[in-house]
Amino acid sequence: MTGAPGSISIQKGDGAVTRATGSPMIEVLDLRKFYGDFEALKGISFTVGKGEIVGFLGPNGAGKTTTMKILTGFISATSGRFAVAGHDGFQESLELRRAIGYLPENAPMYPDMGVVEYLEFVAEIRKIPSSKRRARIFKMVELVGLGPMIRKNIGELSKGYRQRVGLAQAMIHEPPVLILDEPTSGLDPNQIVEIRRLIKDLGREHTIILSTHNLPEVQATCSRMIIISGGRKVADGTADQLEREGRQSSRFVLTARLPAGSEPYQVRTQLGALAGVTSAEEVGHGDGAHRFTISTSGSETELTESIFALAVREGWALRELRRDVVDLEQIFHRLTQY
Amino acid sequence: MGTIWAIGKREFASFFNSPVAYLAICLFLFAIGAMFFWWEDFIDQGQTTMRTFFEWVPWLFIFLLPAISMRLVAEEKRTGSFEMLITMPIRDAELLLGKLLGASLFLVVTLVLTLAYPLVINQYGSLDLGPVLGGYIGLFFVGLAFLSLGLLASTWTKNQIVAFLLGAVLCAFFFGLHKFVGVFSPGLRDTVAVLSLSDHFETFAKGVIDTRGLIYCLSITILSVLIGTYSLESRRWSR
Numbered sequence: 001m002t003g004a005p006g007s008i009s010i011q012k013g014d015g016a017v018t019r020a021t022g023s024p025m026i027e028v029l030d031l032r033k034f035y036g037d038f039e040a041l042k043g044i045s046f047t048v049g050k051g052e053i054v055g056f057l058g059p060n061g062a063g064k065t066t067t068m069k070i071l072t073g074f075i076s077a078t079s080g081r082f083a084v085a086g087h088d089g090f091q092e093s094l095e096l097r098r099a100i101g102y103l104p105e106n107a108p109m110y111p112d113m114g115v116v117e118y119l120e121f122v123a124e125i126r127k128i129p130s131s132k133r134r135a136r137i138f139k140m141v142e143l144v145g146l147g148p149m150i151r152k153n154i155g156e157l158s159k160g161y162r163q164r165v166g167l168a169q170a171m172i173h174e175p176p177v178l179i180l181d182e183p184t185s186g187l188d189p190n191q192i193v194e195i196r197r198l199i200k201d202l203g204r205e206h207t208i209i210l211s212t213h214n215l216p217e218v219q220a221t222c223s224r225m226i227i228i229s230g231g232r233k234v235a236d237g238t239a240d241q242l243e244r245e246g247r248q249s250s251r252f253v254l255t256a257r258l259p260a261g262s263e264p265y266q267v268r269t270q271l272g273a274l275a276g277v278t279s280a281e282e283v284g285h286g287d288g289a290h291r292f293t294i295s296t297s298g299s300e301t302e303l304t305e306s307i308f309a310l311a312v313r314e315g316w317a318l319r320e321l322r323r324d325v326v327d328l329e330q331i332f333h334r335l336t337q338y
Numbered sequence: 339m340g341t342i343w344a345i346g347k348r349e350f351a352s353f354f355n356s357p358v359a360y361l362a363i364c365l366f367l368f369a370i371g372a373m374f375f376w377w378e379d380f381i382d383q384g385q386t387t388m389r390t391f392f393e394w395v396p397w398l399f400i401f402l403l404p405a406i407s408m409r410l411v412a413e414e415k416r417t418g419s420f421e422m423l424i425t426m427p428i429r430d431a432e433l434l435l436g437k438l439l440g441a442s443l444f445l446v447v448t449l450v451l452t453l454a455y456p457l458v459i460n461q462y463g464s465l466d467l468g469p470v471l472g473g474y475i476g477l478f479f480v481g482l483a484f485l486s487l488g489l490l491a492s493t494w495t496k497n498q499i500v501a502f503l504l505g506a507v508l509c510a511f512f513f514g515l516h517k518f519v520g521v522f523s524p525g526l527r528d529t530v531a532v533l534s535l536s537d538h539f540e541t542f543a544k545g546v547i548d549t550r551g552l553i554y555c556l557s558i559t560i561l562s563v564l565i566g567t568y569s570l571e572s573r574r575w576s577r
Binding site (some may be wrong): 069072073074075076094095097098100102104106108109110111112121122124125126139169208263 | 419
């Protein structure tokens with residue numbers, strides 16, 4: 001099913017990193033989508049290599065679902081190109097859809113059908129030979145933990161079990177690529193853990209894109225994340241890489257009791273004069289001490305030393321000097337503000 | 339072919355989970371029964387014939403069949419299962435043909451349920467089988483054309499009621515075309531009659547299987563599926 005690698009050449013856009021391990025299973029180039037006058041996607045490009053689990057992250061309305069609907073052939077892009085498993089999205093839509101297992105948001109399925117009946121229907125459409133159908137259905141039922149529910153109608157299932165039926169139908173034909181739109185939405189915490197484990201296991205054999213607006217989910221399941229915001233890709237890389245990049249502009253917090261005659265504005269100026277410091281602010285005082293935040297541009301680790309040296313020289317009684325840890329949450333927040 | 343059969347089978351089975359389908363078929367059978375029992379001329383024409391039955395059933399079909407076909411695509415669009423279906427490897431034409439197949443199987447069931455009438459009539463004098471057979475074949479093809487028009491209407495909306503009304507209007511239009519035109523311009527009546535299903539159906543009701551009539555019904559069916567395919571594809575067009 002693997003097509004000619006590099007059938008679309010991907011440019012590195014807006015300085016973001018595009019890296020794919022192995023042969024690309026999903027290639028997207030400058031995808032744009034208008035809904036009437038509203039530009040939902042403003043030119044998105046990325047590649048996903050074989051065996052990667054990529055988390056699509058972004059606030060509501062960022063364009064995650066739109067991108068997935070285009071990749072699965074449900075709606076068309078206004079411009080741009082994409083290919084899945086080597087099949088061009090415009091020329092070979094049928095082959096492309098064969099290579100994909102798709103779980104749309106909220107897993108919309110026929111409520112009046114039985115669980116097994118529905119999986120049989122999908123297996124038939126997916127052209128699984130009738131001799132193998134039963135075995136495959138029960139393999140899926142076991143895999144997603146639907147056992148207790150197989151005699152029920154889909155309409156009678158709870159949200160969590162419906163989501164599992166959705167996952168089962170997406171994987172029943174063992175597609176090389178799985179596209180899952182918010183696979184854990186509406187599940188309870190135990191189910192979330194289970195589904196995440198399942199997705200991780202699946203990632204060994206499948207290439208997976210999953211969307212979420214939940215950051216821990218990406219950290220728990222994905223090998224890489226793509227953050228989109230306002231229809232643009234704003235970041236692309238592993239959690240570690242993003243954290244490292246985010247740290248490049250970091251913040252220090254300094255709390256000190258100032259000697260008599262020393263005014264906070266003087267301290268601010270002195271801190272601001274240090275090499276690598278972009279700004280220094282007083283953020284509060286109490287208990288005889290003042291607290292400052294110091295923003296820096298580079299990743300100068302030696303800045304801690306120069307701040308310390310300054311404090312000693314000026315006679316500030318240091319109570320706290322620390323680097324403010326920038327976590328993914330904050331990076332995400334900063335990247336997706338607009 | 340396998341795909342069409344899979345979709346048709348599923349669709350047919352789901353009719354039996356739908357109260358609307360049962361209700362429609364009950365009303366239909368009740369209407370025929372009412373005519374049969376209370377309208378003396380319906381059978382009592384001094385001869386054993388099903389002529390009046392075959393003349394009236396297509397008019398009832400104008401309301402029955404759009405009620406059967408209205409949900410075919412509209413309901414999937416409303417609940418979102420359409421997204422699941424359309425992202426599977428199914429050609430748009432296969433999807434519509436599958437839906438039409440499911441609805442036609444339901445039509446066959448409906449027609450089989452009306453077989454009680456020829457059986458009863460046959461008790462009172464031997465019924466000429468030829469015209470009855472011809473009439474049923476005609477009913478099936480007219481029904482197929484109506485279902486395809488209803489299916490087309492169903493691809494245009496998420497709302498089943500809108501699909502039903504549009505479907506009924508389309509069926510009535512094609513069925514009584516020359517009658518409407520005749521009101522406004524009597525000269526055109528005969529020219530337009532060729533395009534009118536009811537005119538063709540009159541020959542079916544007489545027991546003559548008229549190839550032109552069959553071809554006309556099939557043309558409406560094929561054209562509806564083609565236009566329907568086109569409407570489904572338009573979803574994939576840019577902007």
